Amino acid sequence: MTVPPKIHVGNFSTSLSLDFDGGKVSARRLELLVAISRENSINGAAKAVGMTYKGAWEAVEGMNNLAGVSLVTAWQGGRGGGRAELTEVGQRLVDELGRIAALQAQFFAALDKEVTLGNSFQLLKRIGINTSARNAFRGMVESVQKGAVNAEVVLRLASGEALYAMVTQESVRSLDLVPGKAVYALINASWIILTLMDEKIKTSARNRLCGVVNHIEQGSVNTEVLLDLGNGVTLAAIITNESHKVLGLAVGGRACALIKASHIIIGVD
CATH class of the missing domain: 1.10.10.10 (Winged helix-like DNA-binding domain superfamily/Winged helix DNA-binding domain)
Incomplete structure (x- = not known):
């Protein structure tokens, strides 16, 4: 027995x-x-x-x-x-x-x-994922645009926002990235640049996610800012205290997160 x-x-x-x-x-x-x-x-x-x-x-x-x-x-x-x-x-x-x-x-x-x-x-399996990245999102592959070396993968988050990621062709093959596939998008909080909602600037960052500031926690050197993107999706960004002061961010205000496509890591089950 x-x-x-x-x-x-x-x-x-x-x-x-x-x-x-x-x-x-x-x-x-x-x-x-x-x-x-x-x-x-x-x-x-x-x-x-x-x-x-x-x-x-x-x-x-x-x-x-x-x-x-x-x-x-x-x-x-x-x-x-x-x-x-x-x-x-x-x-x-x-x-x-x-x-x-x-x-x-x-x-x-x-x-x-x-x-x-x-x-x-x-x-239960999804919420049990462990990663060192501050931001981990569940999304669906919407499209894959292949280039000579890299490919642009468009993900759709639960908030409705589109997220653009740049990965290698080898990653597309090994992860089997095709439209309709459920994936994870991992983003380090320190890779995110914050701007004010009404700030009209042009950047090379492929992603611009905007939301409402719902939490600010200031440390001795850096400040963590949480943006509510809607539908229960929250994005965390780490900026310097000086940047926090210059931007004048406050809970309830609106802000946007700029993220380079190459700074988004895609994971699959």
């Missing part, structure tokens, strides 16, 4: 764990219990689940302490080597874990058939 540490449904997963009066036993420890019932050895079980011998012993001690009753009886050393076996309570727990894992699998199999829940799982 095996107890899978994780049950997967598309891009959503959850770990099986147990609580004993507030003390949590992780999926790894539960897997160790199952391995001990199979191997009858702490050392063998540790190797089976990818733990160190010392870590496995500590896990066994922890489980016995948290449970309040002995789950594993173990003997170290000896001519035949160490030996371990589950107590009656421990074996009963492992048997129940098998039933729990089966019920969990049935539960997620049912969820997998629900289309609307599947969409929610995709949303």
Whole structure:
């Protein structure tokens, strides 16, 4: 009998764990219990689940302490080597874990058939993305204009704004950038130039995104300005305190962000 540490449904997963009066036993420890019932050895079980011998012993001690009753009886050393076996309570727990894992699998199999829940799982996946870029947007490729070396990719954000990115032809091929494909646009906040809404200047920046200033946080050297682009889309820009002073930015006012197409990084799932 095996107890899978994780049950997967598309891009959503959850770990099986147990609580004993507030003390949590992780999926790894539960897997160790199952391995001990199979191997009858702490050392063998540790190797089976990818733990160190010392870590496995500590896990066994922890489980016995948290449970309040002995789950594993173990003997170290000896001519035949160490030996371990589950107590009656421990074996009963492992048997129940098998039933729990089966019920969990049935539960997620049912969820997998629900289309609307599947969409929610995709949303959870999106908000879990980790990146060092201050700005990460979800967009749809609208068009791809190929050149000799580079290509201009036009993305449409949830705010309705168009975002122009310049990438290499190799990136277009490797990322499979085609109209209708969902992608991520990553923009470093320090790459953004802010201007006033009514300031009429011509620049080489391909992107000009305008919105309402909804937050300003000034530090010792730089100031972070958040622009509300609409439909829940917010753009963060980092400018110097001197620039903040010269522009006279204030919450509620309007401003525009200038971004070079080459400063936009495109990512895909």
